[in-house]
Amino acid sequence: MNPISMRALRKTFGRKVAVESLSLEIGPDQIYGLIGPNGAGKTTSFSMMAGFLHPSSGEIAVLGCRPGKVEALRNRIGVLPQDALLPAQTRCADLLSYFARLQGFDTRSSRRLAAEALERVGLPEAGELRCGTLSHGMAKRIGIAQAFLGDPELVLLDEPTAGLDPKHAHQIRELIRQQRRAGRCIVISSHNLHELESLCDAAAILDHGRLVLEGTMATLTGSSRQIRIQLLPGAQPELASLRALPQLKSLDFQAASGILVLEVEAARPEELITAALGLLIAQGQLIAGVSKGESLEAQVMKLI
Amino acid sequence: MDPSLPPPRRLGYLRETAIVFGYEFASIWRGVRPLSLLIVYFLGSFLAAGIFCKLYKTAEEKDMNPEEAKVVIAALLYSSVDEPIEEGERPMFDGEAQSAPAKPVLPKLSERQDRAISGVIQSTPLPMLFVFWMGILVTPLFSVLMGFDLLSGDLQHRFVRYLAPRLRPGPMLLGKILSQVAIQWLISLFTSFCILAYFAWQLKGFDAAGALVAAGRFWSLSMAYMATYVALSAFLSSLTRMPLLALLFQLVAIFVLWFLSALASWPPLAFLDYLLPSYYKFGLYSPDPAYFLSSLGVYTLFASLFTGLAWLVTTRRDR
Numbered sequence: 241m242n243p244i245s246m247r248a249l250r251k252t253f254g255r256k257v258a259v260e261s262l263s264l265e266i267g268p269d270q271i272y273g274l275i276g277p278n279g280a281g282k283t284t285s286f287s288m289m290a291g292f293l294h295p296s297s298g299e300i301a302v303l304g305c306r307p308g309k310v311e312a313l314r315n316r317i318g319v320l321p322q323d324a325l326l327p328a329q330t331r332c333a334d335l336l337s338y339f340a341r342l343q344g345f346d347t348r349s350s351r352r353l354a355a356e357a358l359e360r361v362g363l364p365e366a367g368e369l370r371c372g373t374l375s376h377g378m379a380k381r382i383g384i385a386q387a388f389l390g391d392p393e394l395v396l397l398d399e400p401t402a403g404l405d406p407k408h409a410h411q412i413r414e415l416i417r418q419q420r421r422a423g424r425c426i427v428i429s430s431h432n433l434h435e436l437e438s439l440c441d442a443a444a445i446l447d448h449g450r451l452v453l454e455g456t457m458a459t460l461t462g463s464s465r466q467i468r469i470q471l472l473p474g475a476q477p478e479l480a481s482l483r484a485l486p487q488l489k490s491l492d493f494q495a496a497s498g499i500l501v502l503e504v505e506a507a508r509p510e511e512l513i514t515a516a517l518g519l520l521i522a523q524g525q526l527i528a529g530v531s532k533g534e535s536l537e538a539q540v541m542k543l544i
Numbered sequence: 545m546d547p548s549l550p551p552p553r554r555l556g557y558l559r560e561t562a563i564v565f566g567y568e569f570a571s572i573w574r575g576v577r578p579l580s581l582l583i584v585y586f587l588g589s590f591l592a593a594g595i596f597c598k599l600y601k602t603a604e605e606k607d608m609n610p611e612e613a614k615v616v617i618a619a620l621l622y623s624s625v626d627e628p629i630e631e632g633e634r635p636m637f638d639g640e641a642q643s644a645p646a647k648p649v650l651p652k653l654s655e656r657q658d659r660a661i662s663g664v665i666q667s668t669p670l671p672m673l674f675v676f677w678m679g680i681l682v683t684p685l686f687s688v689l690m691g692f693d694l695l696s697g698d699l700q701h702r703f704v705r706y707l708a709p710r711l712r713p714g715p716m717l718l719g720k721i722l723s724q725v726a727i728q729w730l731i732s733l734f735t736s737f738c739i740l741a742y743f744a745w746q747l748k749g750f751d752a753a754g755a756l757v758a759a760g761r762f763w764s765l766s767m768a769y770m771a772t773y774v775a776l777s778a779f780l781s782s783l784t785r786m787p788l789l790a791l792l793f794q795l796v797a798i799f800v801l802w803f804l805s806a807l808a809s810w811p812p813l814a815f816l817d818y819l820l821p822s823y824y825k826f827g828l829y830s831p832d833p834a835y836f837l838s839s840l841g842v843y844t845l846f847a848s849l850f851t852g853l854a855w856l857v858t859t860r861r862d863r
Contacts, residue, residue, distance in 0.1 A: 291708050292863045310712045315552050317709050324702035329574040338567045342560070342710035344552030352549060386706060390552065 241304050242267050243394045243425040244289055249298035251284050251449075258284040260449045262298070266427060266442075271420050273436040273443030273457075274429040275536075277544055281449040282429045283322055283398060289427065290319045290396050303394055315343040318387035322398035322429075325379075328372025332358065332382055335371060336389060343390045357385035362411055376403045384412055388419060395419065395426045401435060413439060437461065437536035447544040463533030464504075465489075467513055469520065470529035471498040477525050485519070487512050498528070557715055564711065564719025565726075572690075572727050581689060582731045586738065589678050593739050596674050597746045604748075671743040671750060672758045675736045676829050679766060683728070684801070687773035688794040691724045693787035694778045695858065700785045704863045713858040717778060717851055724774045725767055732770075733763055762829045765836075768843035769828055772821050775850035782857040821846050 244266035251259040259281040266272045274282045287293040288300055291308030305312040326335060336354035337347075345353060358364050361381040366374070374382065380403055387395050400416070401409040416439060420426055430436055436443060437457060444454040458464045471477065475498050482500070483491055489503040500520075504512050513530060520527060555563075572578060695717075698704040707716065736759065744750045780793040801820055808816040808823075817823040827839020 287862075290705070292705050294860075294862060308708065310708075310710065314555070314710055319705070319709050321702060321705035324705045326706075327571060327703060330571060334570075338563070339706065339710060341563050342555070342707070344555050346550065346553070349549045352546065356546065383706075 243303055244272075244427065245299075245301045246285075246288075247299045249285070249288060249300055250296045251281075251288060251293060252296045258449050259288070259446075262446075262449075262451055264444055264451065264454065266425065268425050269420070269423055270441040271416065271426045271428065271439050273440035274427065274446065275433065275436060275443050275540060276446035276452075277431075279448070280446040280544070282446055284449075285446065286396060286398050286427070286429045287321075290317075290321065292321065315390050316393045318389060318392040318395040320383045320387040320395075320397045320400055324383070326371035326374070326382060328370065330371050331367065332363070332369055332371060332374070333367030336382070336386055339386050340389055345390065353389055357389050358382075360388065360415060361385045362408065377405060377408060380404055381408065381412070384415070388415070391422070391424070393424060395424055396429075397426065398429045399431070400428060401432065402430075409435075433535075433537040433540055443536075445540055445543055452543050457536070458533070460539055461533035461536050462539070464509060466533045467502040467504060467509055467516070468531045468534070469500040469502070469516065469527065470531075471500065471520070472526050472528060473498045475525055477520055478523055481519050481523075482516060485512060485515050557712075560712065560715035561718045561722070564715055565723050568720050568723035569726060572723060577690060578727055578731060581686060582735070585682060585686070585731060586735050588682075589735050589739055590742065592678060593674065593742055596671070597743070600670070600747060671740070671747060672755045672762075673829075675739050675755075675759065676762055678739070679732050679736060679762075680769070680825050680828075683732075683766075683770050684773045684798050686728055686732075687724070687770065687777045688791065688798065690728060691774055691777040692781060692791040692794050694720055694724065694774075695781040695854070696784050696787045696790040697781075699863065700787060702863075708863055713855055717854050717858060721771065721774050721778050721847075721851060724777075725770045728770050728774070729763070729767055732766070736763070758829065761836075765840055766828055768840050768847060769821075769825065771847035772843050772850065775847045775854065776821075779850045779854040779857070782854045782861070 242265045244264065246262055246264045249259055249262040250257070262281070262285060274285060276282045284293060288295050289302055289307055291302070291306075291313075294308075300307060303313060303316055307313075326332075330338075333351070333354045336357050337350040340350035340353040341347065355364070355367065358367055361384050363378060363381055363385070366378060366382070369378075371379065371382065380400075384397070384400055387397060397416070401412050404412060413435065416426055416428070420441075428436065428439065440457050442454075442456045443460060445452045445460070453460065473496070476495070477493070477500065479491060479493060482488070482502075487505050489505045491503070492501040493499075494501070500516075502512065502516060509532060513532075517527060517530065693700075695704075698707075740752070740755055740759065743755075744752050776797065777794055780797055781787075781790040783793060784790050801822060804816050805820050805822055807813045808820070821843065824839045824842045827835045828843075830836045830839065
């Protein structure tokens with residue numbers, strides 16, 4: 241059973257259709273991204289998964305249950321909502337401890353879990369601080385700490401690194417990777433395409449409330465079917481020998497920029513990369529860079 | 545997670561409610577609102593208590609019969625009135641009252657209530673009536689000011705989204721409502737005992753023991769009365785994400801309740817009284833156990849009804 245399953249999901253706010261006919265299956269043990277511009281329906285979809293919003297129609301199941309069914313999902317799902325404020329007067333450790341108690345842990349365990357959670361997001365000293373005194377970045381990290389509290393099976397993160405400085409954003413990305421390695425399914429909604437490309441195993445691209453494209457990151461970026469070799473601008477490689485390479489589907493050379501784009505049919509594109517580079521080096525060409533596929537950003541820009 | 549930690553338990557409704565109650569109770573105290581309201585309530589009560597003492601002493605100076613004085617002041621406190629209950633209870637000032645027509649003292653919708661009110665007045669030390677009256681008078685306003693953002697505040701700031709995966713709407717509502725009731729009750733209790741101490745100091749022959757017994761009975765069960773208004777506040781607060789709009793709803797609701805109560809004094813609309821929480825308030829300090837318990841039951845029903853409505857809204861609305 242997939243952790244998240246949606247079928248023909250629709251959400252409207254008055255006359256405005258925020259999400260239309262969204263069907264997705266999000267499998268276990270992966271980091272899954274929700275991608276799209278503002279108003280694409282990412283946060284609305286995310287909120288329906290988290291049980292914040294009721295779908296107008298369609299079906300959604302989270303860990304086999306209706307989202308919002310607390311008895312069944314308690315301590316199995318963690319959520320970082322976007323723009324939700326923490327109570328200003330409450331101390332961070334007390335708040336995390338309260339959340340842990342609501343997840344079923346006893347008072348002593350809750351205090352330990354709260355301390356562990358603060359440690360995990362690099363804020364071990366923040367326990368005694370009141371939430372109202374935290375900077376935006378610190379509050380975000382407390383939000384992330386509560387999402388991973390008790391090690392839930394499924395974690396939903398809305399813009400997890402927005403507003404964080406590079407060091408802490410890196411720390412949070414490492415935490416997410418580490419949690420994925422521990423076997424958790426993590427869903428991230430974000431505008432940060434570079435981050436999603438580096439983190440996610442798969443993603444869905446949404447636009448105007450509809451699913452535009454969905455698949456593994458390799459599929460989305462074309463990394464398994466396209467190789468881009470950057471030569472020096474003005475370079476003039478001998479293309480006939482390259483075209484004779486086995487497993488090559490097509491070849492395009494952008495002379496002005498010096499980019500060779502090779503479309504591949506191979507199961508292992510690395511073999512083709514090695515062969516193509518061997519030929520180019522033999523021709524005396526200088527190689528400035530090699531990449532597989534296009535960046536996620538370039539793909540998304542084409543689609544929306 | 546540290547593997548040495550015991551696994552989480554399955555939380556029952558009561559335990560979940562208790563956790564929310566503990567957190568909310570502590571959180572409310574941390575805010576400035578309880579202290580501000582305590583100060584306002586305290587000062588307001590003492591101003592009114594000072595006026596009361598003055599009235600009481602004036603009645604004593606005029607050699608008014610204590611029973612008569614009691615009924616007159618009680619009538620002033622309840623500010624209501626249609627017909628006298630019984631001939632012997634008509635309040636009259638010495639000298640003037642013998643020739644004047646009888647002054648109606650208490651509302652008469654049901655004889656049972658009249659008898660109960662009469663019993664209250666006769667059996668309760670007069671200063672205690674004042675204390676009860678203050679408590680009953682301020683409770684609706686207190687509930688509004690303390691709890692107008694009970695749910696709308698969490699919705700506006702979306703804090704409710706942190707709770708959504710962990711907490712069912714029922715325990716959330718119950719925990720919040722009970723913590724508000726507990727805090728209002730403690731504030732009222734503290735202020736009331738201060739007023740009682742003031743009366744014991746100011747009034748000669750003040751029956752402190754009788755006052756404490758009556759107070760114990762009243763305050764031990766006034767929670768149901770407070771719960772009614774806090775639950776109403778919670779229901780109205782659940783209707784909007786904007787606390788200021790929730791505050792407006794609640795002030796309008798208090799006005800509507802008062803207006804309906806006023807309309808109910810017109811005989812064809814007298815039935816309205818039965819639908820209003822304020823109608824049953826006398827039962828809370830009635831010495832008649834049946835009337836007291838039925839009043840308590842009605843308040844429990846009102847509180848349950850409003851909590852149920854808040855639950856319906858909370859479970860159906862988007863967070």
